[in-house]
Amino acid sequence: MAKKKKKKTSTKKKVSKSKAVRKKTVKKKSVTKKAPTKKSAAKKIDYKAIFSKPPVIKASSGQIRVLIGKAGLDGHDRGAKVIARACRDAGFEVVYTGLHQTPEMIVNTAIQEDVDVLGLSILSGAHNYLVPEVIKGLEKEGVKVGKEMLIVVGGIIPESDFQSLKKAGVSMVFTPGTSIDSIVNFIRDHVQPKG
Ligand code: B12
Secondary structure, eight states: OHHHHHHHHHHHHHHHHHHHHHHHHHHHHHHHOOOOOHHHHHTSOOHHHHTSSOOOEEOSSSSOEEEEEOBTTOOOOHHHHHHHHHHHHTTOEEEEOOSSBOHHHHHHHHHHTTOSEEEEEEOSSOHHHHHHHHHHHHHHTTOOBTTTBEEEEEESOOGGGHHHHHHHTOOEEEOTTOOHHHHHHHHHHHEEOOO
């Protein structure tokens, strides 16, 4: 019995020791927490500056022609369909590729349909691969991206990728929550129909 009592006391001591250690660690953490510096504040992406001067192109006909493309394994087609319908309602000529297209398929359709705007809808996270692939394919076929054809991208696109997409030839990125009107107006403002 006496032995058992001794054991219990020693365990209590151990617990109280480890509590003290935990308290110390918490204190340390709060001390080392840094306030945001000027450097980290400067890192914030100013997407309006990145896409500040999108080009204005001349349409190949009297009606603005738009292709909405879905590349890769991405199965999210709501946004693409919503945009395709809104563009049609705005009076544009619209072609929708449907799901699971390869970049080559999208390039071929864009050229065959002689579109002024290629809108890529990507929610899969593969935009950093797919978008440059499509643009490279168009340029290989002699399309002057940003002069004869506007490339716009919509979907789940982190702001940190805006700069590289702009560099690849994208004129504007539209993320979730963008109003349909602002998308239609962007196309109207940046594509001048013939005549
Ligand atoms: C609905 C939904 C689904 C539905 C899709 C139904 C369908 N037929 O589209 C279902 C249930 C099938 C689904 C499945 C999956 N999903 Co999901 N899904 C969503 C959810 C909740 C909403 C997407 C949506 O329809 N929004 C409404 C439409 C109108 O908005 P939108 O597409 O964003 O379009 C707007 C803009 O982005 C822009 N836009 C979009 N396209 C274009 C094109 C052009 C040309 C222009 C100008 C503008 C534009 O304009 C629109 C209007 O503002 C999002 C979360 C979210 N809040 O976005 C996740 C989300 C997209 N899904 C996600 C994931 C991971 C999946 C799955 C992989 C889950 C799984 N493990 O199975 C699968 C993948 C299926 C597949 N084969 O691809 C992730 C993607 C993560 C990422 N990319 O980093 C998200 C972001 C959820 C999350 N927070 O994790 N999903």
